[in-house]
Amino acid sequence: MNPRNVITVILPALTVALIGTTIPFLVGFNQYYVLLALQSVIMASIALAWNIIGGYAGQLDLASFAYVGLGGILATMLMTEYNVTPWLGMFLGAGVSAALAFTIGFPLFRFGIKGVWYALSTAALVVILHEASIMFLGPFDYYIPFVEGWYYLRFRTWENLYYFSLVVLAFVISLNLYISRSKIGYYLKAIREDEVAAEAVGIDVRKYKLLALVTYASILGFIGYLYIVSQRTFSYNTFSGPQSVYVAIVGIVGGLGSVSGVFSAALILKIVEEYLRGFLGGVLPGLHLLLFGSLLIIVGILRPGGLSSLTDALTKKIRVRIQRWYS
Amino acid sequence: MSNAVVLEVSGLSKRFGGIVALNNVSLKITKREIVGIIGPNGAGKTTLVNCVTGIYRPDSGKVFFLGEDITGKPPHLIALKGVARTWQKIRPFYNMSVIEAVTAGALLRTKDVLKAREEATEVLEFVGFPKSKFEMLGRNITLIEHKLVDLARAIATKPKLLFIDEVVAGLRPHEVDVIADVVRRVNREMGITLGVIEHVMRFVMSISDRIVVLHEGRLLTQGTPAEVARDPLVVEAYLGTKPV
Amino acid sequence: MLPSPGLIFQSVLDGVFLGFLYSLIALGLSLVFGVMGIINFAHGDFIMLGSYLVWILANGLRSDPSFMSLATVPLFFVIGAAIYMTIIRPVLGKEPLIQIAVTVGIGYVLQNFALMMFRAEPRAVQTTYLNLYLNLGVVSIHLAKLISAFLSLLIVLGVHYLLTKTWVGLAIRATAYDREVASLMGINVGKIFLLVFSLGIGLTGLAASLWMTFGQADPYIGSSFGLLTWVIIALGGLGGVSGLIASSLIVGIIQSLTMTLVSPTVSLAIPYVVFIMVLWFRPQGLFGKV
Structure with a gap:
C-alpha cells in the first residue's frame, strides 16, 4: 500500500475515534448517555463486520449473533469460572467463532450454496445454537458477578469500556476501508455482482467467500464479550435470530459495501430506537423494530443504495479535499 | 513457433x-x-x-x-x-463502476490495485470505451458499452x-x-x-x-x-x- | 430405559398429523418460490398473524377456530394481493439479496406488530369442538389434529389438481417453466404472479385456523414455521407434490419423536441440523430431480 492509501484507510477511523472520545465529556459523564454511546459503537462495529460478508461479498448472512454469542459467552464464562482475563478470552472467542464459521462455510461454499439457501443455513445456525445453548446453560439469565479493573475489562462506570470499544470500532472501520481498496475488496464485489463471471476472470470464489465469512465471524467473536458486558447479562437468548436480522437491516439500510452509510445507519437507528423507547416504550414496546422493518422494505423498493447514496457524496467531497492537501 | x-x-x-x-x-x-x-x-x-x-x-x-x-x-x-472469455448474454457488474469491473480482471496478474487500475484504463482505452464514462456504474451504460466492458474485463486478465x-x-x-x-x-496488436x-x-x-x-x-x-x-x-x- | 412401543407409535402418529399441516404451509411457499422465484421469508409470519386473528374471532364468536377460515382465507387472499402490488412487484427483477431482504422486512414488521399488540404470551382459543380424544387402546387420537391433517391433505391435493388439470394450472406451470415463452403464448404473467402470491398467502390463512384448533399463537411461531417450511422445501426439492408431502411428514415425525424421546428443545433444533446436512450432501433435496 502506498502512503496515500494508508492515509485514506487510517484517517477516517482515527477521526471517528477522536470525535468519539469527546462524547463522555460532552454529556458530562452521564452514565445513561455513555452506555447508549457504548451500545451504539458496539452495534456499529457488528454492522460493519457484517458489511464484509453482506455488503462486499453480497451473502445475506443472518447468523451474526451466533458468532457474537459464541465468542462472548466463551470469554465471559472463562472469566467468571476460571478467572481468565477477557484480553485472552476475547481472542479465544474470535478463534472459536472463526472455527465455527469455517466449519459451516467450507462445505456450504464447496457445494455452491448461495442466495436464499445461504440465508436459510445461517438463520438455521442461530436456531441450532439457541436450542443447543439451552441444554448447556439452562433457561436462565446469567448476571456477571461484579469484578473491576483492566484485567477484567469491567469498570464501575462505562467510560473505559466505551474508549476500548472505540478502538475496536476504529479497527473495524480501517479494516473495511482497507478491504474496499485492496484486491480482496474488488474480488468480493465481483463475486457479489456475478459469481460465474467472477470465476471466469480468475477469482477463486470459494476461497474469497470463505475469507470474508471467517473475517466477519472472528470480529464478532471478539466483540461478543463487549456486547455481553454492555447488556449486563447473557443467556441462551444471546443467540438471537431477530437481533441477527437487525444487523442485516442496518447493513442494507446503510447501503451494501458503504462504510459511511452503514456507520451512520447503526447510529441513527440506535438513536431512533432510544427515542421511541423513551416516549412510547411502556405503551408500544416493538414499535421501533416495526419501523426499522418498514424502512428495510422501503429501501429495498426505492433505492438499493440506502443511506450511502447520501453519505457517499459527502465522504467523497471530504476525501477529495484531503487528497488535495497531500498532493 | x-x-x-x-x-x-x-x-x-x-x-x-x-x-x-x-x-x-x-x-x-x-x-x-x-x-x-x-x-x-x-x-x-x-x-x-x-x-x-x-x-x-x-x-x-x-x-x-x-x-x-x-x-x-x-x-x-x-x-x-491464460484462457479468458466473454459472454453471449452479458454478465455485467451493475453496482461497480466500469473501471472497477475491469480492474477486477486485471488483478489476476498483480496484487497492486493502482497498477491494475492503470492497466484497466489502458485496456478500456484500447477497446475504445469512452473515457468520460469510466466512473459510471454498470447499471447506467448502454448495451454496446457493456459488450466493450465485458471484452475489456476479459482482456485485462492478459489471456x-x-x-x-x-x-x-x-x-x-x-x-x-x-x-x-x-x-x-486485439488479435494483431495484442497478439491474443x-x-x-x-x-x-x-x-x-x-x-x-x-x-x-x-x-x-x-x-x-x-x-x-x-x-x-x-x-x-x-x-x-x-x-x-x-x-x- | 427404553420408551414403550405405544409411546413411540403415538409420537409417530402425532408427527404424521403435524406433517400434513406442514405440507399445507409449505405448499403456498413452494408455489410462490417455484413460479415467481420470490424468496418469501415472511411466509410463517402470515400464519402467526392469522393465528392471532383466529384467536380474536373464535374467542369473540365463541366458536371453533376451523370455522374462522371462512374469514381468514378471503381476507389473506386480499392481503396477499395488496402486498404483491405494493412490495413484491417492484423488486421482481432485483438481485436476490434485495428480494430476500424485503420479505425479511415484512416478517420483521409483522412479528413486531404482534409483539406490540399482544405481548409475548402464548394465546390459545378456549372454545373448540374438536378438543376430543379418541381412545384406541395403545394410542389416542386428538380429533383436532386428525381433522386438520385431513383437511390439509384435501387442500394440498385440491391445489395439485388445480395445477395439473385446469387451464389456469397449465398457465401457472407454463409461467414457472419459462416466463418469456409463457407471455409469448398470450399468458398474462403479471396476473399469474398476482394469483399465485395471493393464493400462497390465502393458504396461510387456512393453515392458521387449522393450527389454532390445537396450537397456540405467539409472536415467534412465525419465524419457526417460516424456517421449518424452508427446510421442508429444501428436503423435498421443488419437484412435485409427493416430494413435498413426504418431506413434510419426515420433518413432522422427526420433530415429534425427538420431542418425546429427547427433549422439546432438541426437537426445535433437529430439523435444522438435518437441513444443513442435506444442503451439504444433497443440494437438490432428498426427493428433487438432479
Whole structure:
C-alpha cells in the first residue's frame, strides 16, 4: 500500500475515534448517555463486520449473533469460572467463532450454496445454537458477578469500556476501508455482482467467500464479550435470530459495501430506537423494530443504495479535499 | 513457433439428460489465429466454450492448453493459465463502476490495485470505451458499452487465448463494424489468439482466418472462410434448419 | 430405559398429523418460490398473524377456530394481493439479496406488530369442538389434529389438481417453466404472479385456523414455521407434490419423536441440523430431480 492509501484507510477511523472520545465529556459523564454511546459503537462495529460478508461479498448472512454469542459467552464464562482475563478470552472467542464459521462455510461454499439457501443455513445456525445453548446453560439469565479493573475489562462506570470499544470500532472501520481498496475488496464485489463471471476472470470464489465469512465471524467473536458486558447479562437468548436480522437491516439500510452509510445507519437507528423507547416504550414496546422493518422494505423498493447514496457524496467531497492537501 | 498449438480439444462430448450437446468434437487452435466457430442454434458452440473454460465438466474427451491437460479444472484456474472469455448474454457488474469491473480482471496478474487500475484504463482505452464514462456504474451504460466492458474485463486478465461468444448479437450494423475492428486489433496488436463464436455470418467471415462449423454437436467441417462458404454441407446445415 | 412401543407409535402418529399441516404451509411457499422465484421469508409470519386473528374471532364468536377460515382465507387472499402490488412487484427483477431482504422486512414488521399488540404470551382459543380424544387402546387420537391433517391433505391435493388439470394450472406451470415463452403464448404473467402470491398467502390463512384448533399463537411461531417450511422445501426439492408431502411428514415425525424421546428443545433444533446436512450432501433435496 502506498502512503496515500494508508492515509485514506487510517484517517477516517482515527477521526471517528477522536470525535468519539469527546462524547463522555460532552454529556458530562452521564452514565445513561455513555452506555447508549457504548451500545451504539458496539452495534456499529457488528454492522460493519457484517458489511464484509453482506455488503462486499453480497451473502445475506443472518447468523451474526451466533458468532457474537459464541465468542462472548466463551470469554465471559472463562472469566467468571476460571478467572481468565477477557484480553485472552476475547481472542479465544474470535478463534472459536472463526472455527465455527469455517466449519459451516467450507462445505456450504464447496457445494455452491448461495442466495436464499445461504440465508436459510445461517438463520438455521442461530436456531441450532439457541436450542443447543439451552441444554448447556439452562433457561436462565446469567448476571456477571461484579469484578473491576483492566484485567477484567469491567469498570464501575462505562467510560473505559466505551474508549476500548472505540478502538475496536476504529479497527473495524480501517479494516473495511482497507478491504474496499485492496484486491480482496474488488474480488468480493465481483463475486457479489456475478459469481460465474467472477470465476471466469480468475477469482477463486470459494476461497474469497470463505475469507470474508471467517473475517466477519472472528470480529464478532471478539466483540461478543463487549456486547455481553454492555447488556449486563447473557443467556441462551444471546443467540438471537431477530437481533441477527437487525444487523442485516442496518447493513442494507446503510447501503451494501458503504462504510459511511452503514456507520451512520447503526447510529441513527440506535438513536431512533432510544427515542421511541423513551416516549412510547411502556405503551408500544416493538414499535421501533416495526419501523426499522418498514424502512428495510422501503429501501429495498426505492433505492438499493440506502443511506450511502447520501453519505457517499459527502465522504467523497471530504476525501477529495484531503487528497488535495497531500498532493 | 508461430504454428504452436495453443488449444487442442480431442473427442469432447457433453450431454444434458437425453440431449447430446457435444458429440466427439476434436479441433486445434494455433497461435495468433482467429478461429470462427459457427453453426446453427443448438450446434454446441457455447457448450464447447463452457467445457474448455471449466464451466462444464465434459463427459468424455480431453482439453489441452499449451500442451497441458486442463480437462475438468475449475474456471478460475483455467483463467489463471491464460484462457479468458466473454459472454453471449452479458454478465455485467451493475453496482461497480466500469473501471472497477475491469480492474477486477486485471488483478489476476498483480496484487497492486493502482497498477491494475492503470492497466484497466489502458485496456478500456484500447477497446475504445469512452473515457468520460469510466466512473459510471454498470447499471447506467448502454448495451454496446457493456459488450466493450465485458471484452475489456476479459482482456485485462492478459489471456493467451480469448473466446468471444456472440459479441455482436443485438447490436446495430455500424456497432458491429466497431466491434469487428476492436476484435481484429486485439488479435494483431495484442497478439491474443481468438476463438470467435458467432451466429452473424457476415461478421465472422470477415474477421476469421479459419472457420470451424459445428452442427448438432458434431464438427461438420473446417477451412478458410471461402472454402466453408462454398461447402454444400454447411449450406445444407444452415438452410436445412433455418436461414440466417 | 427404553420408551414403550405405544409411546413411540403415538409420537409417530402425532408427527404424521403435524406433517400434513406442514405440507399445507409449505405448499403456498413452494408455489410462490417455484413460479415467481420470490424468496418469501415472511411466509410463517402470515400464519402467526392469522393465528392471532383466529384467536380474536373464535374467542369473540365463541366458536371453533376451523370455522374462522371462512374469514381468514378471503381476507389473506386480499392481503396477499395488496402486498404483491405494493412490495413484491417492484423488486421482481432485483438481485436476490434485495428480494430476500424485503420479505425479511415484512416478517420483521409483522412479528413486531404482534409483539406490540399482544405481548409475548402464548394465546390459545378456549372454545373448540374438536378438543376430543379418541381412545384406541395403545394410542389416542386428538380429533383436532386428525381433522386438520385431513383437511390439509384435501387442500394440498385440491391445489395439485388445480395445477395439473385446469387451464389456469397449465398457465401457472407454463409461467414457472419459462416466463418469456409463457407471455409469448398470450399468458398474462403479471396476473399469474398476482394469483399465485395471493393464493400462497390465502393458504396461510387456512393453515392458521387449522393450527389454532390445537396450537397456540405467539409472536415467534412465525419465524419457526417460516424456517421449518424452508427446510421442508429444501428436503423435498421443488419437484412435485409427493416430494413435498413426504418431506413434510419426515420433518413432522422427526420433530415429534425427538420431542418425546429427547427433549422439546432438541426437537426445535433437529430439523435444522438435518437441513444443513442435506444442503451439504444433497443440494437438490432428498426427493428433487438432479
